[in-house]
Amino acid sequence: MALTITDANFEEVVLKSDKPVVVDFWAAWCGPCKMLGPVIDEVSTDYEGKAVVAKIDVDANQEFAAKYGVRNIPTVLVFHNGEVVGRQVGVSPKKAYTDAIDALL
Numbered sequence: 001m002a003l004t005i006t007d008a009n010f011e012e013v014v015l016k017s018d019k020p021v022v023v024d025f026w027a028a029w030c031g032p033c034k035m036l037g038p039v040i041d042e043v044s045t046d047y048e049g050k051a052v053v054a055k056i057d058v059d060a061n062q063e064f065a066a067k068y069g070v071r072n073i074p075t076v077l078v079f080h081n082g083e084v085v086g087r088q089v090g091v092s093p094k095k096a097y098t099d100a101i102d103a104l105l
Contacts, residue, residue, distance in 0.1 A: 015082040020104035
């Protein structure tokens with residue numbers, strides 16, 4: 001399962017991580033987000049110990065969604081050394097997310 005994060009722990013979990021980080025910005029009412037959720041959970045399981053895979057609910061946590069210009073959901077951002085190095089808007093195949101992580105490992 002992907003890690004659930006909030007605005008309160010975003011900096012610690014995402015920006016200070018020494019591993020690649022994939023963050024799924026989502027909301028409970030979003031149909032495409034519900035389709036993407038199981039894919040993100042699979043990626044989390046596949047990369048356990050190698051990368052951090054997390055989800056953040058944009059309705060409850062708006063600070064970092066605004067900071068990174070997340071206007072449509074789902075949006076998946078890939079971070080490396082605290083910087084955004086990848087962005088996927090909408091639902092993409094699992095390979096899009098795994099390729100982004102593999103490029104950083």
